[in-house]
Amino acid sequence: MDDDVLRRGKPTCHVEFDEATALLAGDAMQSLAFQILAEHRLAEDPQSQLQMIQLFAVACGSRGMAGGQAIDLDAVGTSLTLPELENMHIHKTGALIRASVLLGARCGRALDAPSLGNLDRYAKCVGLAFQVVDDILDEESDSSTLGKTAGKDRQAGKPTYTSLMGVADAKRFAAELLAEARDALAAFDSRADRLRELADFIVRRDR
Amino acid sequence: MDDDVLRRGKPTCHVEFDEATALLAGDAMQSLAFQILAEHRLAEDPQSQLQMIQLFAVACGSRGMAGGQAIDLDAVGTSLTLPELENMHIHKTGALIRASVLLGARCGRALDAPSLGNLDRYAKCVGLAFQVVDDILDEESDSSTLGKTAGKDRQAGKPTYTSLMGVADAKRFAAELLAEARDALAAFDSRADRLRELADFIVRRDR
Numbered sequence: 001m002d003d004d005v006l007r008r009g010k011p012t013c014h015v016e017f018d019e020a021t022a023l024l025a026g027d028a029m030q031s032l033a034f035q036i037l038a039e040h041r042l043a044e045d046p047q048s049q050l051q052m053i054q055l056f057a058v059a060c061g062s063r064g065m066a067g068g069q070a071i072d073l074d075a076v077g078t079s080l081t082l083p084e085l086e087n088m089h090i091h092k093t094g095a096l097i098r099a100s101v102l103l104g105a106r107c108g109r110a111l112d113a114p115s116l117g118n119l120d121r122y123a124k125c126v127g128l129a130f131q132v133v134d135d136i137l138d139e140e141s142d143s144s145t146l147g148k149t150a151g152k153d154r155q156a157g158k159p160t161y162t163s164l165m166g167v168a169d170a171k172r173f174a175a176e177l178l179a180e181a182r183d184a185l186a187a188f189d190s191r192a193d194r195l196r197e198l199a200d201f202i203v204r205r206d207r
Numbered sequence: 208m209d210d211d212v213l214r215r216g217k218p219t220c221h222v223e224f225d226e227a228t229a230l231l232a233g234d235a236m237q238s239l240a241f242q243i244l245a246e247h248r249l250a251e252d253p254q255s256q257l258q259m260i261q262l263f264a265v266a267c268g269s270r271g272m273a274g275g276q277a278i279d280l281d282a283v284g285t286s287l288t289l290p291e292l293e294n295m296h297i298h299k300t301g302a303l304i305r306a307s308v309l310l311g312a313r314c315g316r317a318l319d320a321p322s323l324g325n326l327d328r329y330a331k332c333v334g335l336a337f338q339v340v341d342d343i344l345d346e347e348s349d350s351s352t353l354g355k356t357a358g359k360d361r362q363a364g365k366p367t368y369t370s371l372m373g374v375a376d377a378k379r380f381a382a383e384l385l386a387e388a389r390d391a392l393a394a395f396d397s398r399a400d401r402l403r404e405l406a407d408f409i410v411r412r413d414r
Contacts, residue, residue, distance in 0.1 A: 020280050023230060024273050027237075031268030034241050038260035046253035053245035053260055061238030066231050073227055 004152065008207075030060060042107050052106050059099035068092025072158075080159040086128065094127035101126075101195075118184045122195060125181035130202050132174045135160040139167055141206065178203040211359065215414075237267060249314050259313050266306035275299025279365075287366040293335065301334035308333075308402070325391045329402060332388035337409050339381045342367040346374060348413065385410040 005015050014022035037056060043049040058064055068091025075088060101123035105111045111119070138153050139162040153160050161170040181199040185192045212222050221229035244263060250256040265271055275298025282295060308330035312318045318326070345360050346369040360367050368377045388406040392399045 021277065024277050024280070027234075027267070028269040028273040030234075030237075031264045031271075031273065035261055035264035035268065038257045038264060046257050049257060050245045050253050050260075053257075054242055057238045057242035057245060060234070061242060062235040064238075066235040066238065070228065070231050073231075 037103075044109055048106065048110060052103055055102060055106075056099050059095040064091055064095035064099075065093075068095065075159060077157050078159075080164075082164050085159050085161065085164060089128060089131040090124070093131060094124060097127035097130065098123040115187070118187060119195075122181050122184035122199070125177045125184065126199050126202055129174050129177035129181065129199070132161045132170055132177065133203055133205065135162045136167060136170050136174065137205075137207065138162075174203050244310075251316055255313065255317060259310055262309060262313075263306050266302040271298055271302035271306075272300075275302065282366060284364050285366075287371075289371050292366050292368065292371060296335060296338040297331070300338060301331060304334035304337065305330040322394070325394060326402075329388050329391040329406070332384045332391065333406050333409055336381050336384035336388065336406070339368045339377055339384065340410055340412065342369045343374060343377050343381065344412075344414065345369075381410050 004012050006012065010016075012022070013025055033056065034053065037049065037053050041049075043052060060066065062070075068088055071088040072092055075084075080088070098120060101119050102116065105116055105119050110116075135153065138151060138160065161173065165173065178199055182196060185195055188195075211219050213219065217223075219229070220232055240263065241260065244256065244260050248256075250259060267273065269277075275295055278295040279299055282291075287295070305327060308326050309323065312323055312326050317323075342360065345358060345367065368380065372380065385406055389403060392402055395402075
């Protein structure tokens with residue numbers, strides 16, 4: 001599915017082993033996530049925990065990550081508009097980033113609806129910013145800094161933010177998304193600092 | 208993962224579309240199964256439903272289907288003993304067949320532990336019988352009757368019940384498994400007739 005041969009400077013699973021093994025490892029880890037969500041006491045009551053599992057299942061499935069990956073497959077070699085590109089990323093990587101944030105917020109005594117809404121807005125912005133920055137790094141960085149293969153999206157003819165907007169506008173867009181992500185956390189106290197740091201890190205990283 | 212080009216006389220998903228699409232469809236459907244288990248009221252209480260999800264997650268993961276598939280990948284071109292072959296099938300296809308039977312038994316007001324134990328024994332036998340009969344059909348039938356490619360396991364050098372036991376002994380083994388599956392249902396009344404029919408069908412089918 002992914003043509004990276006390096007991640008964090010190490011060979012990716014499908015290179016170190018083979019593609020079938022890499023796919024199976026992903027399947028096994030996704031099942032493990034569901035197992036953990038069902039096995040441990042995470043929420044105040046079992047019914048809330050069922051809702052967490054439902055949220056995660058939707059994020060993984062045809063209306064989430066799997067659907068986004070299908071859009072991606074379909075898009076190779078074609079040209080997407082900016083809204084189409086955004087739609088792909090919101091599903092392919094954004095759905096699980098949102099789910100990660102929202103599942104944390106629903107653990108224990110769940111937050112109220114406005115707080116959940118703000119965290120959802122934060123996660124949407126961070127998820128999209130992650131992808132915009134990924135495209136910028138793919139365009140500007142070299143493989144040794146990046147720890148994965150640079151320039152591969154351009155070579156594969158994949159639509160990216162940098163190919164659609166140019167690098168300068170893509171950087172402005174990433175900065176806007178970071179500002180909106182931080183704005184969504186405005187009502188939270190210092191307990192949200194880790195989320196603020198995470199947003200900063202995602203936009204300012206060089207790999 | 209699977210090299211069948213036909214199923215029930217129709218092109219398989221990876222032939223009709225492509226392998227990546229077939230894998231994604233599987234991923235999406237598995238997520239949908241978790242979604243349904245979490246979304247609908249299936250058991251008497253939410254805690255029981257969490258246990259159902261846990262059971263299903265284990266059956267899908269490294270200790271179930273994904274683990275069995277990994278054993279299978281590892282076994283191509285090697286020779287397995289009969290216990291090793293059984294271990295592979297118990298995980299690869301057996302785990303989900305068992306989960307299907309046990310999830311049904313846990314819906315609504317769950318059955319008592321001895322009844323669940325008997326259904327588990329039934330499901331283990333039926334799951335293994337399914338695989339033994341599959342190997343016999345792959346060896347004896349032609350592709351047009353089978354609705355999928357005959358002889359492919361032998362060609363691929365995969366270990367099978369027929370290659371390890373011979374066809375005659377494999378048929379006797381399938382008959383024994385059917386008898387044990389029916390025996391496991393002995394304490395159930397006519398409400399288990401569909402399970403009895405299913406066991407008969409699995410062993411007596413010609414495709």
